[in-house]
Amino acid sequence: MANVRIPRGKFERIQACADANGVIAAVAMDQRGSLENAMIKARDTGEAVAPADLRAFKTAVAKILTHPGSAILIDLEYGVDAISQRAPGTGVLLPYEKSGYDTTSKGRMPDLLPDHSVRRLVEHGADAVKILLYYNPFDEADINTIKQAFIERVGAECAALDIPFFLEPLAYDDSIGNERDFAFAKVKPIYVTKYMEEFSKPRYGVDVLKVEVPINMQFVEGTRAFCGQAAYTRQEAMEHFRTAASAATKPFIYLSAGVADEVFRETLELACEAGTSFSGVLCGRATWQEGIPVYVNNGVAALEEWLADRGVQNIQALNEILQQGAQPWWTVYGGKEHIEVVDPVVVTPLT
Template identity: 70%
Template sequence: MAKVQMTRGKFNGIQACADANGIIAAAAMDQRGSLKKAIAKARGAEATNEDLTAFKTAVTRILTRYASAILMDPEYGLPAIAQRAPGTGVLLAYEKTGYDASVRGRLPDLLDVWSVRRLKEAGADAIKILLYYNPFDDAAINEVKHAFIERIGAECAANDIPFFLEPIAYDDAVGDEKSFEFALVKPKYVTAYMAEFSKPRYGVDVLKVEVPVNVKFVEGMRVFSGQKAYSREEAKEFFRQAADAARKPFIYLSAGVSDEVFRETLELAAEAGTPFAGVLCGRATWQDGIPVYAQQGLGALEAWLEDRGVANITALNETLAQGAKPWWTIYGGLENIEVIDLPVQQ
């Protein structure tokens, strides 16, 4: 395999987000609107911006002792990243939370007062973008999204910082992404976006992706709903097909499932021989702490995190140790990467 060239800033940034073995065991805490709604629902009263910062800071301070990196938003989370454990990498989100439901296509938008340069100055080791993406949508919608990702890729290249892209599959014609109907088409959608955004034109360095199946509909899984979309062997083949489409390191997101379900999902990925490079796991680790915080306050959340939160993330790390592969595996090994220096920017 020919040597792969990578700039020093991008190489160092990915390494900062990985552990000593090259596994990205990152915690996600960039939720904004969804977290505020969840706290408010559990409390039965409005949640404030101060609630978000307090929650994010507690999660960061306690759980980053067991994580290689933390994904955070710059809107409410900058005080939190100051509380991270030494040696923890920082990914900062660049997109606005949610999307305008009144406009077709779930079009993305960026935070108004931020740029890649500013995020880097705020402490980012890498930049993360979430993109709702239907590979089979109208060409006009996807052209907008392709150009959007190309611009961000170019901005990250100019600032020599890694670009983590999180595509989320959807199809408004099929409906709810958690449904049986969507489960039937999900493997095709995830495989297609992994192939698309592996193309060099986008400048993506790491893909943060969904698993290509909905494990509730995999016969033989502990969480099997009773309605079969795929057998266990079929599910493993979908994992392999999606992985084969990738030309960049990829990590899995937890997508809001419980920690037990996410670990079982990763075990299935490992059984399929999928060379995933780790995870960016958020809600699976800490979501059960939301009602604790909402109803009992910050001290109770901290106690819960020290107990259940730590148990969740250490169990996840044990699963990663069994199944994940170093991020450089897709490039033929660490020795196959040639790190090059760029001129220093003023």
Template identity: 70%
Template structure:
């Protein structure tokens, strides 16, 4: 039976629902959100407007979520608008990466530490890491050491560490393309196995679905070119889940709400013990034009209608398919 510290246990539970399922909303987008609003508007977007958008999403959607993931650069005041009992995850990494340096190397926000994030209200710390398991060993040693340091920092403050590895391969081009789709299951399985090792101190893995559903035959999202049969997609779900030694939740990766739900229904069909989602753009991205053109009231109206419908539809899938976060341990951990 797994042993777990009181702080880690209590704070993972704070981010989960009463059944131990993590049904979290993600609102830590930074540059990408600014660009999306600017594109819809055809003009500049201020920091104050980013906060306004994040606050509206937090206020309207957290009554239907177990936690909210937020950034500290633009969104920290927005967490005050969350519904009572909503857990808080705060992002610790800088957004994006330096395109002039090989390997998509990560970096932390220089004015923040785990201690400061906890003081700002974090129940858990989230890190996004671009990771190619088959990259130059020197690049991966840098990334492994980076995650070890964050894991040790989280352990020292007794706060959960949620790691979001994102698979890539610069030699295969666009991660949304066909060539990468063919290798994606192998990459996801490899990073789930690697970061389940105790040395990293990761408590929950926030992972990609091990396929690009656009290339899965027999799905409504199928685009006409097959990288996998439906049976292969189910087998890949099982293979990646079996590689995990830590609880894992799925991220939406910017797909539409309907596509994300269909992907999760495949996970349910495969019977994998995923413990929920951290879902951002799939829930609220279609509200961006309303905000860009008509302002915050139009966004709130859209969120109260379509946004709530999206998150509730997702919650229905989770109610049927997701397992408590401690399932991977075989029993609820003993709190030490």
């Protein structure tokens, strides 16, 4: 296999987000609107959530759960204080997109935070920049062209600052319906495979893909999560894992997509059984969502106690699975010996 040239800044910063074995075991705490809605639901009073509550929750998660993790994905809107509370040596990923998507136009169009740039994210301590993109590979060509150009611009901006670009595509199809339902579960494997293939292309400048698993575990026959309606057999599900993985020519990690921690663990076990070459996880709600009612009802001290017990156990259980089956991020390139780390020429504009 031919050597791959990776700029030094990107290489070292991906390493900063990974453990000593090159596996990324990151905690996702960049939820904004969804966290606020979950807190409102836990209160059961309809009372609004104060920004201070979001900041306190995020700070507690960063303070406790980064000790067993290798990195944290945190937003600047409510997470600035949390960054300083993370465990020493923990990598920092910062999101660059607005929370949610444009509901006034067709296609779930993305948008960037208007008061930030990649340079400003770097100045805030980012080791990597993350973009979430809703993507339907079978959507109208003009919609996907806009989204592809959007990713190209972010990729170029990250390349100019020599910082890794983590892309999180989320599959959807408004003509099919809810992404968690049976109908979408049937087509999900091809949607995930298609976007992994597309955004592995060099033109986008993506360094790590943060992807969904290509199946929905509750529709996998023979699993503990099985709901009784089968979209795939266990063998078919494993083949979907392998097919999607083979489409990627960039390192990829799995996101938890808000499922319960025991479901996500079983999902990763199936990925390992399939021999999937994933390089870690960026896991959010699966590890800490049960702490939301604890915080809402009993405050931050109770939350920290819960995180130090159950939250840490959740992370450690995931880490055990990663040790069994996750591959170093450089595996897709044939091994670290096939990476040539180069010093790019960085042009610094006048200030």
